[in-house]
Amino acid sequence: MDVNLINPILVAFADVLPQIGFQKIEKKNISLVGSTFKYDGVLINLAVVGSLKGVILIGMNIDSAKRFASKMMMGMEVTDFDSLAQSAVSEMGNMVCANACTQFSKIGIDGMDISPPTLMIGQGGQATLPVAQTIVINFLVDNIDVKIYVGLV
Amino acid sequence: MSIKVMIVDDSPFSRMMIGEALSEGGYEVVGEADSIDSLIETYNSCKPDIVTMDIAMPGADGFECSRELRINDPKAKIILCSSMKDEESETEAKRIGVSGYIQKPIDAENLIKIIKNIMSPDSLFEQLMARGLETFNEALAQSFIRMTKTPVTFKPIGNSDAPYISQGITTVIGIIGQSTGTMIMDLSAETADKIAEAILRRPAKNQGELLAMVSEFANIIAGIGCSMLNKKEKAFALRVSPPSLFHGNTAEIISPSVKIQKSLAETNFGSVFLGVGFKKGTMLWM
Numbered sequence A: 001m002d003v004n005l006i007n008p009i010l011v012a013f014a015d016v017l018p019q020i021g022f023q024k025i026e027k028k029n030i031s032l033v034g035s036t037f038k039y040d041g042v043l044i045n046l047a048v049v050g051s052l053k054g055v056i057l058i059g060m061n062i063d064s065a066k067r068f069a070s071k072m073m074m075g076m077e078v079t080d081f082d083s084l085a086q087s088a089v090s091e092m093g094n095m096v097c098a099n100a101c102t103q104f105s106k107i108g109i110d111g112m113d114i115s116p117p118t119l120m121i122g123q124g125g126q127a128t129l130p131v132a133q134t135i136v137i138n139f140l141v142d143n144i145d146v147k148i149y150v151g152l153v
Numbered sequence B: 001m002s003i004k005v006m007i008v009d010d011s012p013f014s015r016m017m018i019g020e021a022l023s024e025g026g027y028e029v030v031g032e033a034d035s036i037d038s039l040i041e042t043y044n045s046c047k048p049d050i051v052t053m054d055i056a057m058p059g060a061d062g063f064e065c066s067r068e069l070r071i072n073d074p075k076a077k078i079i080l081c082s083s084m085k086d087e088e089s090e091t092e093a094k095r096i097g098v099s100g101y102i103q104k105p106i107d108a109e110n111l112i113k114i115i116k117n118i119m120s121p122d123s124l125f126e127q128l129m130a131r132g133l134e135t136f137n138e139a140l141a142q143s144f145i146r147m148t149k150t151p152v153t154f155k156p157i158g159n160s161d162a163p164y165i166s167q168g169i170t171t172v173i174g175i176i177g178q179s180t181g182t183m184i185m186d187l188s189a190e191t192a193d194k195i196a197e198a199i200l201r202r203p204a205k206n207q208g209e210l211l212a213m214v215s216e217f218a219n220i221i222a223g224i225g226c227s228m229l230n231k232k233e234k235a236f237a238l239r240v241s242p243p244s245l246f247h248g249n250t251a252e253i254i255s256p257s258v259k260i261q262k263s264l265a266e267t268n269f270g271s272v273f274l275g276v277g278f279k280k281g282t283m284l285w286m
Helices: A003-020 A062-072 A083-106 B012-024 B036-046 B062-072 B087-096 B108-119 B121-148 B189-200 B207-232
Strands: A025-033 A036-049 A054-060 A118-128 A134-141 A144-152 B004-008 B028-033 B050-054 B078-082 B100-103 B152-156 B169-176 B180-187 B244-247 B252-254 B261-267 B270-279
Touching: A003 A025, A003 A083, A003 A134, A003 A144, A036 A062, A036 A083, A036 A144, A036 B169, A036 B244, A054 A062, A054 A083, A062 A083, A062 A144, A083 A118, A083 B252, A118 B169, B004 B012, B004 B036, B012 B028, B012 B050, B012 B108, B028 B036, B036 B062, B050 B062, B050 B108, B062 B078, B062 B087, B078 B087, B078 B108, B087 B100, B100 B108, B108 B121, B121 B152, B121 B180, B121 B189, B121 B207, B121 B261, B121 B270, B169 B207, B180 B189, B180 B207, B189 B207, B189 B270, B207 B244
Parallel strands: B004 B028, B004 B050, B050 B078, B078 B100
Antiparallel strands: A025 A134, A036 A054, A036 A118, A054 A144, A118 B244, A118 B252, A134 A144, B152 B261, B169 B180, B169 B244, B180 B270, B261 B270
């Protein structure tokens, strides 16, 4: 596992989340999976082009995604994961990944750029990333489970 | 009213050449500076719409001068003009927030095109929106016919904002360039099986092979589509990310920040959904 791939993303996540209303950001664990893995709920896909290429995905189950969006909207009630909630979490994905690009450039990995976010919402689906191994970082953010999948080479 | 340009370059010859290119294009050269010393004063007194900036200058270089200019006026629109154009300089330029980058020797036509695009940034985006889906459809048709020797027709589908529901296998490819965007290709596992069989002349051995075929197919479409667009307008500078695949269920696909234009390719093997969308960008590179 290449620490250089993880640290900028950890720093970005810890930097951005407090700015959008979260207080307690805990990194639970980091693991490696293959190129294909299961997901349930919401996956935010942000493609990356530059000296590192691939994708960063942020995943949550639907319940967590609703709670996450609610927090971002200052506690507003989110009963459905509707377009406003979708827009909120995808904006978070955008901010975290843009910040990660800045963090990468600080350690000399320059010129990275991200695409606009695409959301996949479904149950029991699988994702296959363009890398042999995907790094999965499990976070607990104000008691909401959030996974970050890093598929960069 | 003509657009006012200021030239920053230590070489009188370069200033003359750039000045002539600008005059020919109908632009007014309102000021010149040969170093950081007179830079801000000249800028503030002549109030140009655009500044052309040399990089290699004695003392403060073009990056430092650009930084100073952007501190003095955060809205300053700067075009870097340099014989160097490597990844490092481009990254630095992006970090500073310059609007364009052109390589020396300067081609008058290119310089004018960049200025036009900077002064009306929406026009480039509108061109991309107007040509985007049509070009990707053409890329799909070309590659599909070449790979399977069978025809494709396109069925228009409404551009409603209703979320699209995957038929089974979705490929998402990010597009980066002057504007950033996304290409989404979606088809059922059954259609993918039949296409794989037509291309491989035998059924796919397993799901891995099938998915590899789908992702490569999407990759080819995105690559060809972006090259075709770049050929029409170099300033698009589009590049594609490797594909992500989502499969095994019927997920909703949503791009909250981008309006996706959609089409449905009807093939002998089933239908293939193609969605393309772009977001406005601010950088112009030649």
